[in-house]
Amino acid sequence: MTSSPVLESFSLSGRRALITGSSTGIGLALARALGQAGAHLILNGRGATKLEAAAAQLRSEGLSVSAAVFDVTDSAAVQTAVGAIEAIGPIDILVNNAGMQIRNALDQFADADWHTLMRTNLDSVFFVGKAVAQKMIERRKGKIINICSVQSELGRPGIAPYTASKGAVKMLTKGMAIDWGQHGINVNGLGPGYFKTELTEKLVADPAFTAWLVGRTPSRRWGDVEDLGGAAVFLASDASRFVNGHVLYVDGGVTATL
Numbered sequence: 034m035t036s037s038p039v040l041e042s043f044s045l046s047g048r049r050a051l052i053t054g055s056s057t058g059i060g061l062a063l064a065r066a067l068g069q070a071g072a073h074l075i076l077n078g079r080g081a082t083k084l085e086a087a088a089a090q091l092r093s094e095g096l097s098v099s100a101a102v103f104d105v106t107d108s109a110a111v112q113t114a115v116g117a118i119e120a121i122g123p124i125d126i127l128v129n130n131a132g133m134q135i136r137n138a139l140d141q142f143a144d145a146d147w148h149t150l151m152r153t154n155l156d157s158v159f160f161v162g163k164a165v166a167q168k169m170i171e172r173r174k175g176k177i178i179n180i181c182s183v184q185s186e187l188g189r190p191g192i193a194p195y196t197a198s199k200g201a202v203k204m205l206t207k208g209m210a211i212d213w214g215q216h217g218i219n220v221n222g223l224g225p226g227y228f229k230t231e232l233t234e235k236l237v238a239d240p241a242f243t244a245w246l247v248g249r250t251p252s253r254r255w256g257d258v259e260d261l262g263g264a265a266v267f268l269a270s271d272a273s274r275f276v277n278g279h280v281l282y283v284d285g286g287v288t289a290t291l
Contacts, residue, residue, distance in 0.1 A: 042272040046071035050269065051115075051124045053105050053161055054131030056083045058230040059180070059258055061091075063128055063223075066262030067269055068096035072126060075118060076100045105131045105157035115164040123172060126269045127165045129158045129202075130180045134232060139193040147194050154198035158205055162220075166213055173217040178268045179206045181222040183284050203280055210278030219277050221268045226284025228256040251286030 050067045054060040056078040068074045068091060076091075078084040081102045088098045103114035118124055133153045135146045158179050169175030184196045185203040202222065209220040227246055229237055236242050237255060247253055264283050267273050282288050 039272075042274075043266055043270045044071050045126070045266065045270055048072045048125040048269070049075065049122050050126035050128065051075040051077060051101070051118065051161075051165065052128040052130055053077045053157065055128075056080065056087045058232060059225060059228060059261065060128075060130040061087055062258035062261060063130060063180075063265045064098075065091060065094070065096070066259075066265050067126065067128075068094075068098065069262070070266045070270070072269070073097040073122075074099070075124070077103065077105065077114075077131070079104050105161050106152040108156075108160045111157075111160045111164050115161070115168070119168050124165050124168065124175075126176045126178070127161065128178045128180065128265070128269075129161055131157050132180065134192065134195055136191045136195075138191060142194055150194050151198055154195070155201050155205070158202055162205075162209060166209070166216075166218060169218050170213065170216040175218045176269050176273075177209065177213075177218065177220040178265065179209075179220070179222045181206065181224040181280050183224060183226045183282065183287050185222070185224055185280060186282075186288050206280065207278045214277050219268075219273060221273065221276055221278065222280035223261065223264055223268060224280050224282040224284065224288075225261060226250070226256050226282065226287045228258055228261075230258060249287065249290065250284075251290060254285065256283070256285060 050072040052060055052064045055064045055076040064074045076084055076088050084100045088100045091098045101114055103110045135150050179202055181203050182199040185199040188196045206222040261283050264281050
């Protein structure tokens with residue numbers, strides 16, 4: 034069979050990918066997909082035990098994995114960790130996935146919870162993105178994928194601060210692309226819809242919510258984390274070399290319908 038330049042452009046062989054918040058859920062699924070495409074994976078989280086368990090799981094699947102324990106909301110810790118990773122080898126691909134959800138009526142939302150959510154969902158994208166981009170700029174190449182959400186476009190009751198944070202990540206993604214595109218860096222967003230993860234277990238188990246969601250989703254189902262893999266590989270690879278400042282929604286069509 035002859036080689037295909039198009040298919041070869043999706044290969045991540047020889048690349049090194051840092052994925053923040055990748056101990057479980059969407060982050061772990063994204064890491065697995067990038068690893069299956071040939072990348073060496075650098076998993077990140079704050080808990081060493083949980084992170085090493087995830088790394089061991091991926092190694093057992095034949096993937097090349099290392100782990101970096103650091104807090105993405107601490108700018109000094111981020112700079113130190115990125116420096117240590119780069120001393121071993123370049124970060125060719127960054128996936129800013131770390132995030133959290135806090136649900137409450139907006140008029141009852143605690144100030145401390147607002148700041149915690151913004152540090153985790155927004156500040157971390159700036160801190161890690163800047164630290165990694167500084168090295169990418171020197172090399173004049175790199176891929177950054179910021180994990181957005183359908184809440185970058187749409188609201189729901191009880192999650193206004195989360196919606197604000199993900200809307201900001203969408204616009205920060207565009208700003209990064211504008212500033213860093215001239216240096217050979219592609220910065221794009223990946224916007225998951227509603228996926229079955231540890232964070233959505235209660236919603237999945239709620240018959241009324243699931244019926245509403247499935248009825249509203251053109252694909253008529255919840256997303257499985259594996260559905261995100263192809264989009265992540267595309268945005269991380271040479272196949273998307275002229276895609277910049279874009280948010281790719283993988284949501285079963287939720288953002289297309291009222």
